[in-house]
Amino acid sequence: MPSLENQPHALACPVDECSFTVDIAVKSSDGRTFGAHMKNLEWFTEGFPLGNSVTSTIEEPVVLMENGDVTELLLAFTHNSPAPDLTSRSLDTVIGLADAADKYGVYHALTACRQTMRLLSEESERNALGVLKSKLAHSNLEDIDYIAPMTMKLKIEEALDFFGENHTKEFCRWLRYQQTYLMALEKYRKAISELPIRHKLPDIVDPKRPSWANINRTVVCPQFANFSRSVLAVLEETSSVGFPTPTTFRRTVKFVEALPGVPTPCLCGVDAWSEKVVKILEDPPKWSK
Numbered sequence: 471m472p473s474l475e476n477q478p479h480a481l482a483c484p485v486d487e488c489s490f491t492v493d494i495a496v497k498s499s500d501g502r503t504f505g506a507h508m509k510n511l512e513w514f515t516e517g518f519p520l521g522n523s524v525t526s527t528i529e530e531p532v533v534l535m536e537n538g539d540v541t542e543l544l545l546a547f548t549h550n551s552p553a554p555d556l557t558s559r560s561l562d563t564v565i566g567l568a569d570a571a572d573k574y575g576v577y578h579a580l581t582a583c584r585q586t587m588r589l590l591s592e593e594s595e596r597n598a599l600g601v602l603k604s605k606l607a608h609s610n611l612e613d614i615d616y617i618a619p620m621t622m623k624l625k626i627e628e629a630l631d632f633f634g635e636n637h638t639k640e641f642c643r644w645l646r647y648q649q650t651y652l653m654a655l656e657k658y659r660k661a662i663s664e665l666p667i668r669h670k671l672p673d674i675v676d677p678k679r680p681s682w683a684n685i686n687r688t689v690v691c692p693q694f695a696n697f698s699r700s701v702l703a704v705l706e707e708t709s710s711v712g713f714p715t716p717t718t719f720r721r722t723v724k725f726v727e728a729l730p731g732v733p734t735p736c737l738c739g740v741d742a743w744s745e746k747v748v749k750i751l752e753d754p755p756k757w758s759k
Contacts, residue, residue, distance in 0.1 A: 483504070588616070
């Protein structure tokens, strides 16, 4: 069979700067055909046939199950050149590329996809849920405790619709995690709102009685109430998920202490209050548990 370079309408490689001879055609599931290089497929993948086992012409390309966008990116990763920028691609395309890279053994493409999926998950709750769904489909728990909390603001109906009727098992796992997460979040917020600093103030003072006989009342330190509310407000404004890290919490406490408009409470209970909250933050809900 004639090689592609001898044909008048030879296919171009997806990498513009590539000067290698196109000697194999690859066709996507949606009918787009690309030029590729057998040696590159041998070197950079584990799932394509070897050069001496396949012949190809424009009329008889190797047909893949992946769509054109995914196929084009996959072939671009079979070159010793800078990797394509995936951050501008849709999440569906990146997930599709990750699946293809896993199937065909293009491992540096798989690494790039996982890094990009982590970045895209930070852009919206639905992106995070899409990444989570993909990871569950492949039993891949990498980064799952980072990504799962980003989906907690979604309504149950949205998540159910997103998972679809063919993924009810995954949805049930998500729902159980959400309930555990919300219970832990309530415990954390309650710990911040509990005000341990209290003062005894004289309620009834009778000069005819000795001081020990005066009736006292216990009140919450008003400065501490304002202080704890300010800490929570800063945390909720700056954190993309409900649970900050212990380090973030401690830094926020120091930050609020330094604010000029926030009265610093007396020091008798701040440390104990702070460490109680930190203890909760050190054991956040985990999907992998």
